[in-house]
Amino acid sequence: MKKIKMAMLACVTSLSLFSFYPHAEASAAVHTVKAGDTLWKISAQYGVTTQKIKTANKQSSNMIYPGQKLYIPQAAISEADKDLMARLVSAEAKGEPYAGKVAVATVILNRLSSPDFPNSIREIIFQVEGGHYAFTPVQNGAIYNAADAASKKAVNEALGFWGQGNGSVYFYNPNTSTSKWIFSREVTVRIGNHVFAK
Structure with missing residues (x-):
């Protein structure tokens, strides 16, 4: 019974991630914005362009706030x-x-x-x-x-x-x-x- 509950929880968590981040891929990341973060710092950390991060999160401005969760698309370069x-x-x-x-x-x-x-x-x-x-x-x-x-x-x-x-x-x-x-x-x-x- 415990294994079934764990499997269901994993499934719900994964479905939640995909509903909030529609372009999410299994190997991509979700970044929780911390105080002092900027889109540039986050893009440099993950090796993904700022524009790709904005597009993946359906965001037109560079404004981000602590606690915000950003989907980070997979880097194009290995x-x-x-x-x-x-x-x-x-x-x-x-x-x-x-x-x-x-x-x-x-x-x-x-x-x-x-x-x-x-x-x-x-x-x-x-x-x-x-x-x-x-x-x-x-x-x-x-x-x-x-x-x-x-x-x-x-x-x-x-x-x-x-x-x-x-x-x-x-x-x-x-x-x-x-x-x-x-x-x-x-x-x-x-x-x-x-x-x-x-």
Whole structure:
């Protein structure tokens, strides 16, 4: 009898979740808003855009309040892809300001959204261009080193704002770059030692 009651309770709980959050998936999360939370902080925590959170909760404004329950849609990027991105960011933007780390992660996401680049994070990071890997850390093996905490956070922040940047799909250090072609690209922003371009 006790097992039947437990099964019924689990069923009712699951039905309640789906009635409050109509787009809920079994692997998605429900976040209870705490004092000090913002949509941006929540999106960065889960690696989902603020717009997707608003859409999933049928919310048009950025206003949230403590105690509010927000359905968090499943992230489009797997944990393995996020780790790979963080390792690339860690190697490419070592010693760069935090904003530069976010910008490097954003370049990867912008490439994923572009028809001019491969269709997966892994293929983008390991892409070969002109007989060389597109990213130096892949060429020299630094991609296999663990990512630091700031790089992991930067990846989540980039995911939170995915699609809202200025379209950078390249970055380079003008002091060390030898490619004349890269200097011909339209500059979007300069952060630290990197120039970002499209």
